[in-house]
Amino acid sequence: METIEKLQKILQDVFDDETLVIDEHTSAEDIAEWDSFSHIHLCAAVEKEFGIRMTTEQAIRVKSIQDFLRIIEENHSGTL
Incomplete structure (x- = not known):
């Protein structure tokens, strides 16, 4: 399963919406339920x-799927 597919499953679970479809450009602004608690x-x-472990600064700055992808890549690049 690709990273974007895994992220989509996570968002579907968190937002309890099996029909939710995302791409790398999906952001918090696109999902009404994406508030501070769900974040x-x-x-x-x-x-x-x-x-992985996100720093507090990384977690605060995440506003989109693209941000999550970047953080995942950064965290895994050091282990490859």
């Missing part, structure tokens, strides 16, 4: 799924 759940779920 915490998203960050925790991404960390767990990808085996």
